[in-house]
Amino acid sequence: MNSSAMQHSSHCTTLRGTAYVRQTLCCNRRIRQGKRLLRGVVTLCAGKVLLEVKDLEAKVAETGNTILRGVNLTIREGETHAIMGTNGSGKSTLSKCLVGHPDYEITGGSVTYKGEDLLEMEPEERARAGIFMSFQSPVEIPGVSNSDFLRLAANARRKQRGEPELEPLEFYGFVMPKLAALKMNPDFLNRDVNANFSGGEKKRNEILQLSVLEADVAVLDEIDSGLDIDALRDVADAVNGLKRPDSATLMVTHYKRLLNYVVPEAVHIMEAGRIIYSGGLEVADILEKDGYEGIKTLIKKEAAAGREPVAA
Numbered sequence: 001m002n003s004s005a006m007q008h009s010s011h012c013t014t015l016r017g018t019a020y021v022r023q024t025l026c027c028n029r030r031i032r033q034g035k036r037l038l039r040g041v042v043t044l045c046a047g048k049v050l051l052e053v054k055d056l057e058a059k060v061a062e063t064g065n066t067i068l069r070g071v072n073l074t075i076r077e078g079e080t081h082a083i084m085g086t087n088g089s090g091k092s093t094l095s096k097c098l099v100g101h102p103d104y105e106i107t108g109g110s111v112t113y114k115g116e117d118l119l120e121m122e123p124e125e126r127a128r129a130g131i132f133m134s135f136q137s138p139v140e141i142p143g144v145s146n147s148d149f150l151r152l153a154a155n156a157r158r159k160q161r162g163e164p165e166l167e168p169l170e171f172y173g174f175v176m177p178k179l180a181a182l183k184m185n186p187d188f189l190n191r192d193v194n195a196n197f198s199g200g201e202k203k204r205n206e207i208l209q210l211s212v213l214e215a216d217v218a219v220l221d222e223i224d225s226g227l228d229i230d231a232l233r234d235v236a237d238a239v240n241g242l243k244r245p246d247s248a249t250l251m252v253t254h255y256k257r258l259l260n261y262v263v264p265e266a267v268h269i270m271e272a273g274r275i276i277y278s279g280g281l282e283v284a285d286i287l288e289k290d291g292y293e294g295i296k297t298l299i300k301k302e303a304a305a306g307r308e309p310v311a312a
């Protein structure tokens with residue numbers, strides 16, 4: 001099984017007519033930075049919980065090496081979360097566990113998606129249910145044209161929703177504005193999936209898939225890597241344009257630059273298979289300024305003040 005096979009379908013939820021209320025919840029956390037006392041504010045939505053990860057533990061199926069050691073994360077409708085963390089801390093593993101990647105075995109904890117046990121669902125079911133992951137290194141699928149791949153994926157979702165499938169010509173009408181939004185040349189539709197695409201083109205193509213699949217939870221693993229400045233802006237604009245009040249975005253990134261464009265309500269720091277700290281965008285600022293030592297200093301200060309450091 002490859003990554004694209006796991007994300008070949010999507011979910012388009014009709015926007016609910018209920019009023020959507022955003023509110024700002026302040027973490028009971030204060031961050032002293034220099035002489036200023038900042039309030040660590042996590043702006044969260046009052047939406048329903050979409051995804052709830054509790055004490056998730058996972059190991060590499062082949063080697064038995066434990067990677068995730070108790071991850072906790074709650075994502076609500078309308079929210080954007082970012083996960084940052086040192087190389088090898090388990091960010092991609094967490095992302096892949098969410099889509100049911102067969103390389104990993106869940107050894108503990110739970111993941112609830114829209115109230116259902118996500119871990120009981122096959123990867124294809126997760127994709128049909130609206131979970132999408134863009135991979136750090138998108139796979140190439142020689143012999144399968146991008147347009148066929150995207151159309152089949154879109155139709156799998158439409159079928160699931162009881163909507164009529166799109167014929168090739170109709171699909172072109174559906175996908176062309178999405179290509180335009182990503183400033184992608186329509187020629188990309190005729191090429192094989194990711195085959196000989198540049199790194200940046202692959203990333204745009206991942207977001208094109210997300211766009212066609214209209215996912216409810218978009219897990220974007222280092223979507224910013226390999227993108228030039230203009231491409232980063234295009235991709236970020238597209239990601240922002242795809243957000244809906246009832247969807248959510250989880251981004252894995254190493255750099256704040258992506259977060260300047262796709263602004264998260266919460267930033268989580270991962271280390272050794274756990275989320276060790278959560279806060280607002282200021283966490284990314286501290287990281288950029290002082291590196292992971294800055295986060296550790298923050299955690300120590302909060303612990304010394306008797307405050308619970310994790311608010312995932």
Ligand SMILES: Nc1ncnc2c1ncn2[C@@H]1O[C@H](COP(=O)(O)OP(=O)(O)OP(=O)(O)O)[C@@H](O)[C@H]1O
Pocket residue numbers: 060063065067085086087088089090091092093094103
């Ligand atoms: N399929 C696998 N087989 C063997 N080891 C694995 C596998 N997947 C992950 N690992 C190991 O698990 C650890 C976490 O990897 P993961 O890719 O999740 O880290 P990451 O936080 O995303 O890192 P980076 O920031 O470098 O992308 C690493 O030590 C990695 O080598």
